Structure formats: C-alpha cells, structure tokens
Amino acid sequence: MPATDQLNIVPFISVENMMDLVLTTGTETFLRELAGYVEEDFRRWESFDKVARVASHSHDGVIELMPTSDGTLYSFKYVNGHPKNTRNGRQTVTAFGVLSDVDSGYPLLLSEMTILTALRTAATSAVVAKHLAPKGARTMAVIGNGAQSEFQALAFKSLLGIDRLRLYDIDAAATERCRRNLQGLGLTIEACRSTEEAVEGAQIVTTVTADKQNATILTDNMIGSGVHINAVGGDCPGKTELHRDILLRSSIFVEYPPQTRVEGEIQQLPQDYPVTEIWRVINGEIAGRESASQITLFDSVGFATEDFSALRYVHDKLRNSDCFQKLDLLADPDEPRDLFGMLLRREALTIA
Amino acid sequence: MPATDQLNIVPFISVENMMDLVLTTGTETFLRELAGYVEEDFRRWESFDKVARVASHSHDGVIELMPTSDGTLYSFKYVNGHPKNTRNGRQTVTAFGVLSDVDSGYPLLLSEMTILTALRTAATSAVVAKHLAPKGARTMAVIGNGAQSEFQALAFKSLLGIDRLRLYDIDAAATERCRRNLQGLGLTIEACRSTEEAVEGAQIVTTVTADKQNATILTDNMIGSGVHINAVGGDCPGKTELHRDILLRSSIFVEYPPQTRVEGEIQQLPQDYPVTEIWRVINGEIAGRESASQITLFDSVGFATEDFSALRYVHDKLRNSDCFQKLDLLADPDEPRDLFGMLLRREALTIA
Structure with missing residues (x-):
C-alpha cells in the first residue's frame, strides 16, 4: 500500500502517473499482470456484490457509475460515453475510479481510468480468449x-x-x-x-x-x-x-x-x-x-469487477512505485466529531 | 467556471481549499448562498433525474453513491457511514463528489464533500424550516x-x-x-x-x-x-x-x-x-x-439533489476564487482516437 499515515490523504494516479506506471512496467508485462488479477477475480465471481451499472442517459451520451465490492474492498468507476466528443478534441470515453476499504469506507486510491479501462478491456478480452479461441x-x-x-x-x-x-x-x-x-x-x-x-x-x-x-x-x-x-x-x-x-x-x-x-x-x-x-x-x-x-x-x-481488478492491481503496484500524488481529499480533524473546530483552527492559522 | 482550456484538467477542491473557500466567504454567508442554490433546485425538482442512492452495506457501515442530473449538469457524491470509525480517529462520514457536463460527460469539478455535506445538510434543514417552523x-x-x-x-x-x-x-x-x-x-x-x-x-x-x-x-x-x-x-x-x-x-x-x-x-x-x-x-x-x-x-x-446544489454552488464560486488545484484526471491525446500514441509519445519524452 502507498506509504501514508495521514488520514486525510488519498493516493491519486493522474494520467501522467498512469502512463509512467505502464511504461516503467512495460505495456505487455502490465497487460499480463493485470490479466492475472482479472482472472483471479473472475474465479471468485460469487464473492462480489454485483449490480448493473447506474446509467444517466442524455441526448448525446451516457454517464455511468459502476460499483462493486468483494466485502473487503469496494470500487466504483465513473465513465462517460459520448461519440460526438471527438468533434471537439475530446475523448469518446473517459473514466476515473476509486478503490476503498470496506471496513472504514475510506478511499484507498483515486485513479484516472481512461488509459486503465483500455488496458483492462484488452486484458479481459485476452483472458476470455485463452478459454475460447x-x-x-x-x-x-x-x-x-x-x-x-x-x-x-x-x-x-x-x-x-x-x-x-x-x-x-x-x-x-x-x-x-x-x-x-x-x-x-x-x-x-x-x-x-x-x-x-x-x-x-x-x-x-x-x-x-x-x-x-x-x-x-x-x-x-x-x-x-x-x-x-x-x-x-x-x-x-x-x-x-x-x-x-x-x-x-x-x-x-x-x-x-x-x-x-x-x-x-x-x-x-x-x-x-x-x-x-x-x-x-x-x-x-x-x-x-x-x-x-x-x-x-x-x-x-x-463489467464493474474488471475495473475492481484493475484498481486492485494498480493499488498493489503503488507499493513499489512513486507514480502517484497525495490528494488532501478527506477531512481529518484532531477529534473526529469536531469538524467545525477544524474550520476554526484553519481560520486562526490563516489570520495568524 | 474555473479558467482552464486544458482538456485534461479537472479543478479539485481539497479539504484545505474548501476550508479557505468557506472562510474567505464567511461561514454564515456561505450557508445563506448555498441555501439559495438548494432552494432554487428544490423549486425545479421535476427537472431532475432521481434515483434512491446506490448503497453497498457491510458489517460496520455503508458506502453509497448518490447520482442525479438536471439534463445540463450531472453530479454524484461518494459517501460512507461507519459509526465505529471514530474509535481510530477516522470520521463517521466522509464524502467527495463530482460535477459533470452532461453534453460531453466530462467532469467539471472534483470536490471534498465531508465539510460541504455538513454545510449542505444544515442549509437544507434551514431552507425547510423557513417553511415549517x-x-x-x-x-x-x-x-x-x-x-x-x-x-x-x-x-x-x-x-x-x-x-x-x-x-x-x-x-x-x-x-x-x-x-x-x-x-x-x-x-x-x-x-x-x-x-x-x-x-x-x-x-x-x-x-x-x-x-x-x-x-x-x-x-x-x-x-x-x-x-x-x-x-x-x-x-x-x-x-x-x-x-x-x-x-x-x-x-x-x-x-x-x-x-x-x-x-x-x-x-x-x-x-x-x-x-x-x-x-x-x-x-x-x-x-x-x-x-x-x-x-x-x-x-x-x-438527497442527491442537495449535493448537486452544493457542487453547483462551489463550482460557480470558483469563477472568482483560486481555492482549487488542477488535477490531471483526463487523458487528452493530440488526436482523440490515438490513446496508445499518447503513451508512445510519453515514452519517447521520458527516454529523451
């Protein structure tokens, strides 16, 4: 796990971090390792909470949330699909995702998933083809x-x-x-x-x-x-x-x-x-x-479990990598019940 | 809207940014302005896509996703509820959220929402009490x-x-x-x-x-x-x-x-x-x-629309504030269909 004892910090893999993580691993090695995680999670399919994705359709596209959990880890992906986007230089599909600890509900990782989705989709296709081709x-x-x-x-x-x-x-x-x-x-x-x-x-x-x-x-x-x-x-x-x-x-x-x-x-x-x-x-x-x-x-x-596998994989990789940033995403007051006090102390600090 | 022409960048309001945004506005002014957005969105309730939150329950708590959309903007909040968290210095409830553009599916804002949820809950309570107390x-x-x-x-x-x-x-x-x-x-x-x-x-x-x-x-x-x-x-x-x-x-x-x-x-x-x-x-x-x-x-x-109102409010406030960071969250290849090429160019850059 990324080394941080700070409760407010969530590791973040930016697009640049992801590219570096892929390149330092090697794209084919990355795909093979990722396929291992995908395969492992398919084998324990029954341990996952599964729901169809939560979609918000509009005229030109769709925004979806894809959550799942194995009881220990929870993940969701945000992904859009807008075919007309390429007309103004945007991606048809962009995505990001979060991996969380089920026991505390705290996010363990926020990651870009545009590149990671392309990788997990390809890895999943290949895992399946091993059995069918x-x-x-x-x-x-x-x-x-x-x-x-x-x-x-x-x-x-x-x-x-x-x-x-x-x-x-x-x-x-x-x-x-x-x-x-x-x-x-x-x-x-x-x-x-x-x-x-x-x-x-x-x-x-x-x-x-x-x-x-x-x-x-x-x-x-x-x-x-x-x-x-x-x-x-x-x-x-x-x-x-x-x-x-x-x-x-x-x-x-x-x-x-x-x-x-x-x-x-x-x-x-x-x-x-x-x-x-x-x-x-x-x-x-x-x-x-x-x-x-x-x-x-x-x-x-x-499917959501494939994103879960991908997030679980890159989260494990961060143990031996500095391809992430530290994001001040979670409020961490000195005393958990004193959220307002945190604001007051920030005020005192800013004035001082 | 925060000034950025970079398609890869999503403005991010960290916990510290949020405190500064609240303190520079003044907590009571912030609550009043936020209440205005909450009230406005309740008035046009029928224009929202509404679903009950998507909950993942576990032994000690729950992780929820709360999406909604008015057809122009889309938002979701991630929020956990873990009453035992305070035993080890964590918050019972933490949250973050995203506001997106429905036409492109691109996120416009990522924000901490632990503090913002406390504020929107209070603002909503007060808006309602104006009619009932x-x-x-x-x-x-x-x-x-x-x-x-x-x-x-x-x-x-x-x-x-x-x-x-x-x-x-x-x-x-x-x-x-x-x-x-x-x-x-x-x-x-x-x-x-x-x-x-x-x-x-x-x-x-x-x-x-x-x-x-x-x-x-x-x-x-x-x-x-x-x-x-x-x-x-x-x-x-x-x-x-x-x-x-x-x-x-x-x-x-x-x-x-x-x-x-x-x-x-x-x-x-x-x-x-x-x-x-x-x-x-x-x-x-x-x-x-x-x-x-x-x-x-x-x-x-x-309810999700209240988070939508809160994200819409802080997103509007960023027009005149520097209380945000720029997050490299979205892949932005030179050519939208050339995601792999972006990786290759990064490789060339890193070797050079």
Missing part, C-alpha cells in the same frame, strides 16, 4: 482501429501469442496510425481495405468500433467455422456490431447477463436466449471451446 | 452535539434568526466543545443535562445523533404542540431517533419518499403512510405550517 491461433483481425485497438493487439500478443494482425477501419488514417503505433513490437501487420479482407484467415476477430447505433460490422457470410469473435464495441442500448444471424450460429459467452442483455450484442435476441457466464468457464466449472468448428463469441460490454 | 422562532434545541451541530446552529441563525441554543449530548464534552466553538458568534447558548431540559421552551428541535441503531432520542411527552422537529440523524435502515408516537402526531415532510421510507424516521410507519414532499412546499404548491399548534417534522435523510 482455437488452439494455436496466431492471426487476429481487428475491425475498428481507434483508441482501444493497439491495447487489444498487445494483450492478444502477450497472452495468446498472436503475431499477425489484419486491420480494417472505415477511416484508413486510423488503420495507418494503428499500424505505425504497433511497429517494432513483434507483430506482422496487414492493413486491409474491407472487413471481408481483414477477416480472411483470422482465427480471432475483434470488433471494436465506436458508433452509438446499431451497425452491422460483421455479417454472417464473413464468419467461418472455428472462429472466436471478440465483440468489444457494442456496449450500450442501441449499439451493436454483429448481424443477428452470427449470434444464432455462435456459442455466446457474457460477463453479467442482466447487464449484457441490455447493452450487448444479445440485446438483439430474446431475453431468455441461452448464454454462458464466462466466470464459470474461467473457474473450470463449464467447458469453453468444445470443438474446432465451434464459433465462440465473447459479447463483451465491460 | 413557527413564525418568530428564536430558540432551538440541538440534541447530539457532534460534527454537524455547529453547522446546523449557524444555518438556523443565518436563515431564521435563531439566537438561543439549548444543547444536549450524552457526551458532556461534546456539548462543551460545541458551546466553545460557537462562542462569539451571536448565539446565547445553554448546555443542558438532558434532552427533556434541552427541549424546554424550544420552538425548533434538531436531532443530529450518530448511533447506527434504532434509538429513541425523543419520546412523545417531550414534544409540545407547535414545535418544528428537524430530524437529521436518522438516515439509514435501522437508524432512527424518534419514538413512533411523535411521528403519528406530526405532519411529516420528506425529500424523496422512495428513499425516506427506507432510511428515514418513517421506516417505522406503514409504506403508504401519508407524507408531504418538501419540494411541493418550497415551490408554493402546498402549504407548509398551517397552524400555530401543528407539529411539523422534517424527516431529513439527505
């Missing part, structure tokens, strides 16, 4: 080459040994940037001119597009037998990426069904359509991929 | 002389002209500290040896005790006709302060019924027991106090 998969198609694409690529390289990428984005400049960003990192990269071209020969297809609307990034004819689909971009009501027919041919794995049925690709299916909770696969209770011809689909929307 | 009330009993008591006293002095206080706490040292803290602020203060003694001659009775259990701070015989009861301390399931018989003799006013029926004094009554929503009184739709003999009861539990 065809054995020996080396080629991944990435449809949508925006903010999350490189993180997905590196997580799959680091955890599954993916070494060939086939990229496609409706914006060729995004593909080119993604390709350039990943240069020299041990990946053979092909920039493709269509989704059809990108999925050719790929054992894993990752979709990570950003439009807030029902889109059909993948149609049924593009997906051959044996493929694992890592569907990341469809993550709110009215926002999907896959044609319904693909869903009907796939074995579908989800994080938390009550949330995924509202936000995921399966919002296109009846509410009782059978899906498998991925934690049951990760803890060995249920088989993942069962045949070479099976199409597996991870209908990922992102 | 007997005309010309000058004497208030304060039962429970802990962290919130002085703020309550000053709010009622500032907004209602209360100038006589009758204090009682099971801990005489708390009463003495409260008396001392309020010295020289224009209040005549009587330290009492019992609740019975404290309520004698008081037109307003404020209960603000902290035990997490059903207690009976006030019994029926203590409350004479015409009194206004400002019941602040009972604010979670299993935590009440008033004997049920008092409730049955009173006209009961609440913030948000779905929340108050779970958390307030009225958890002792049937779920359909008639209560009046205080916003209807504040906006003039329904009469408040209707006779000199009526017992009025504000069953206060604290």
